[in-house]
Amino acid sequence: MTSADILSLLPLLVVATTGVVVMLAAAFYRNHRLSLILTLAGLLTAFISLPFVSPLTPRQVTSLVLVDGYALFYMGLIFAAGFIVALLTYGYLEQWDGNPEELYVLLLLATLGAAVLVGSSHFASFFLGLETLSVALYAMIAYNRSLRRGIEAGIKYLVLAGVTAAFLLFGMALVYAETGTLAFSGVIAAAGGGPSLQLMVGLGMLIVGVGFKLGVVPFHMWTPDVYQGAPAPVTGLLASMSKGAMFALLLRYFTPVMALERQGLVWVFTAVAVLSMLGGNILALTQDNVKRILAYSSIAHLGYLLVAFLASGPAGQLAVAFYLVAYFATTLSAFGVVTVLSTPDDEAESLRAYQGLYYRRPWLAIIFTIALLSLAGIPPTAGLVGKIFIAAAGVQASLWLLLIVLVLASVIGVFYYMRIVITMFRRPEADVVQPSMVRLPRAASVVLGALSVILVGLGIYPVPVMRIIERTVARLV
Amino acid sequence: MIVVFYIASGVAILSTFLVILQSNAVHALLYAILSLLSVAIVFFSLGAPLVAALEVIVYAGAIMVLFVFVVMVLNLGPGAEGQERVWLQPRTWTGPVILTLVLIGELIYIFLARPGLALGGPAIGPQEVSLALYGPYLLGVELASILLLAGLVGAYHLGREPSD
Numbered sequence: 238m239t240s241a242d243i244l245s246l247l248p249l250l251v252v253a254t255t256g257v258v259v260m261l262a263a264a265f266y267r268n269h270r271l272s273l274i275l276t277l278a279g280l281l282t283a284f285i286s287l288p289f290v291s292p293l294t295p296r297q298v299t300s301l302v303l304v305d306g307y308a309l310f311y312m313g314l315i316f317a318a319g320f321i322v323a324l325l326t327y328g329y330l331e332q333w334d335g336n337p338e339e340l341y342v343l344l345l346l347a348t349l350g351a352a353v354l355v356g357s358s359h360f361a362s363f364f365l366g367l368e369t370l371s372v373a374l375y376a377m378i379a380y381n382r383s384l385r386r387g388i389e390a391g392i393k394y395l396v397l398a399g400v401t402a403a404f405l406l407f408g409m410a411l412v413y414a415e416t417g418t419l420a421f422s423g424v425i426a427a428a429g430g431g432p433s434l435q436l437m438v439g440l441g442m443l444i445v446g447v448g449f450k451l452g453v454v455p456f457h458m459w460t461p462d463v464y465q466g467a468p469a470p471v472t473g474l475l476a477s478m479s480k481g482a483m484f485a486l487l488l489r490y491f492t493p494v495m496a497l498e499r500q501g502l503v504w505v506f507t508a509v510a511v512l513s514m515l516g517g518n519i520l521a522l523t524q525d526n527v528k529r530i531l532a533y534s535s536i537a538h539l540g541y542l543l544v545a546f547l548a549s550g551p552a553g554q555l556a557v558a559f560y561l562v563a564y565f566a567t568t569l570s571a572f573g574v575v576t577v578l579s580t581p582d583d584e585a586e587s588l589r590a591y592q593g594l595y596y597r598r599p600w601l602a603i604i605f606t607i608a609l610l611s612l613a614g615i616p617p618t619a620g621l622v623g624k625i626f627i628a629a630a631g632v633q634a635s636l637w638l639l640l641i642v643l644v645l646a647s648v649i650g651v652f653y654y655m656r657i658v659i660t661m662f663r664r665p666e667a668d669v670v671q672p673s674m675v676r677l678p679r680a681a682s683v684v685l686g687a688l689s690v691i692l693v694g695l696g697i698y699p700v701p702v703m704r705i706i707e708r709t710v711a712r713l714v
Numbered sequence: 715m716i717v718v719f720y721i722a723s724g725v726a727i728l729s730t731f732l733v734i735l736q737s738n739a740v741h742a743l744l745y746a747i748l749s750l751l752s753v754a755i756v757f758f759s760l761g762a763p764l765v766a767a768l769e770v771i772v773y774a775g776a777i778m779v780l781f782v783f784v785v786m787v788l789n790l791g792p793g794a795e796g797q798e799r800v801w802l803q804p805r806t807w808t809g810p811v812i813l814t815l816v817l818i819g820e821l822i823y824i825f826l827a828r829p830g831l832a833l834g835g836p837a838i839g840p841q842e843v844s845l846a847l848y849g850p851y852l853l854g855v856e857l858a859s860i861l862l863l864a865g866l867v868g869a870y871h872l873g874r875e876p877s878d
Contacts, residue, residue: 238852246853253860260867301853339871346864353857365857369864376868391872 238299245293245304248283248312249352255279256345263338272338273327276345277320284316291709300420303358306709310558311355311485314565318478319348321569321684325470325576328678333381333581340380347373347474351482355489360409360419363486367405367450370479371398377474378467381581390466397459401449408442411435425493437501440494444505450483453543454512457536461524464532465586469579472528473572476535477565484542488557492549506547510639513540514646521653528586530653531571534612537646538564541627544639548630556626558706563611563619563695570608570688574601577681591657593665600686601677602661607689611696613654614647619695715759718820722755725813732809739785743778744810750774751817758824761837 243250259275262268287309295305323344330337350369357363375398379391413419415436416427428436448456464472495502517537524530542564545556578585578601585591595602611620624647631640695702729749736742754769847855 253856256860256863260863299853300850336871336874339867342867343864343871346860346867349860350864361851361854362857365854365861369857369861372861372868373864376864376871379872382872 241293242296242298245290245296246298246302247286247290248309248316249302249349249356251279251283251286252316252345252349252352255283256342256349259338259345260342263336263342267336267338269327269331269337272341273323276323276341279345280316280320280323280348284313284320287313287316297358301359301362302353302356304356307485307489308356310706310709311482311561312352314562315348315351315355315478315482318474318481318565318569319344321573321688322470322474322478324680324684325473325569325573328681329468329470329576329579330581331678335381335383335581340377343373343377344474347377347478351478354482355485357486358421360413360421363421364402364405364409367483368402370482371402374398374471374475374479377471378463380468380471384466384582386466387468390463393459393466394463397449401446404442404449405446408439408446411439411442415439421490425490428494440502441505444502447483447487448509451480451487451539452536453509453539454516454536455509457513457516460536461529461532464535465526465528468581469528469572469576469584472531473569473576476531476568476572480535480539481561481565484539484546484557484561488546488554492546492553496549503547506543507636507639510540510543510547511642513537513543514642515540515649518646518649518653522649524653525588526586527575527588527591527657528584530657531568531575534650534654535568537650538612540646541624541643544636544643545627545630547636547639548627548634550630550634552626552630552633554710555703555706556623556630558710559626559699559702560623562702562706563623563692566688566691566695567608567611567618567620570604570685570692571612573681573685573688574605574608577601577677577685588657588660591661592663594661596665598677600682604685604689605661606658607692609654609658611692613651615651617693617696619692619699622696622699718824719756719759721816721820722752722759725749725816726752726756729810729813738806740782741806743782743785744807745813746781747774747778748810748813748817750778752813755817755820761835763837764840764843 255275255278258279259272262271262275290304291306291309293304294309295303297303323341326337326340326344330340347370350366350371350373353362353366354370357366371394375391375395378394379388381387409419412424415433416424418424418427428440445456449459452460464475467475491502495506514537517533517535517540521530521533521537524533542557542560545553545560547553548556575585578590591605594605607618611618614620614624624643628640628643631643726749729745729752732745733742733749736745750769750773754766754774757763757769758766
């Protein structure tokens, strides 16, 4: 390993060091604010280091990690998501009587795992990154130990992640047995050879594992329960960082395999995309719980992303990158609103808790409305621009079936997003029990405001982000 | 060696299956230890003696013994002795003993007959493993330590006594 190798790993090293520092700080001096400040400083440093690392790229650091524009772009997105979740968590846990410091350590370690995942170029780093992310998430989901539902969600996620890991490992073993290499580049090269049953079964098992992590239909059963049981800021993290990192990896390594591979994989992903888009949106229609609605909505959004993935090519890469930026901002903003209305022991999740929100907290209702409009893909928000890019990529690749389903699913989606919006603007009934009216945490308010500005800003003028994406992600294609 | 591999993997599958069929935690642990021991023999027959040794020392040795101790300590109290006598019925220990005898038979066979090379090429010794771990896989080792840290912090938080 040369010094340039170590330098190009700087963002990862900074996040790992911050995790250890926050843990040691909490061991000697427990202070919620100190933990938050250290976490924010670490994530900010890691984010700022990205442009400085960029001239060194692309660089293969040992056989495990490939640091290039693509990895750096998604690392930036992941660090930003971690930063926002840390700020939201502070207000959420401020009044809680448990220990809040461990959550920041786990948050940093999860961020590191996700960052390794997008930079991995080898099955070993892929698996280690994924496990770091998952193990940190188990504990974060069950963080409030006094809630049975939280523990239940944590155990559900633990069991599912265990099954996922088993599928992934067995798939990797089969692929290794066939190709004789664990590096992705070697696997892709070997996949170009003649079709073999062993390789197809291995790839199939990898797809099952990835599908579970992404929560796409038919691997989606865990999503609503875990989203509902987890603390609201952790749910935001789960929906954005965990799924986004996995999707970035899928896009990077399955696209070349699919290009070489037979039609079979394309049909599998097409079926998964159609089922996710329709299933997610239809199942959300019957829900009365905001967190469950957002869970089903995330299933549908992963389906939209799969359309861009199937379109592949530069247009697909661009669409996925932009859509993920929009999706991260939207999801974090939506879960941010849920977070500031919740306390660890009393989550604001039933739709009734939002009735007449506009008359109690007008700004919060407007922010939530913007997020929901963006999820539904209504102008002038980032969600619409993202969907246009996906549709454009789909048209270029002439995926007509997927595009028709995309449009149909979006129309269904508008119903339940609008249901939440209408509930917020409806005058509260006299007998509705209002959630406790605590002071809004200042940090969270600033974050939510900024996210809304980003959502509308990207919806009106997406050019700056497109430039960054073209310079980093699309450079590969 | 191929026969050793198949018998050991058969024992591994059977004993793992029996783990989940037991209603008593200690009996399940007996089968769990057996399953780990047979996996060690599988590793050995595949040409990974170091991994086999680690499997025995770390899993069957340290972790499982810890499990047994914790379960037994939790069960201490008046009447525990009578309870133990009930548990030590022949039908509870004959199963694990028979499977253990199979594994011992395999071990004796390996030592006495020295059946040729491992499956799938030459055996990988400790030196090669260390060179790989601290050469190309250095980052993997560091990442694994971070993974363990995440597990440790999570377990500490979830398992800690409530502060009030």
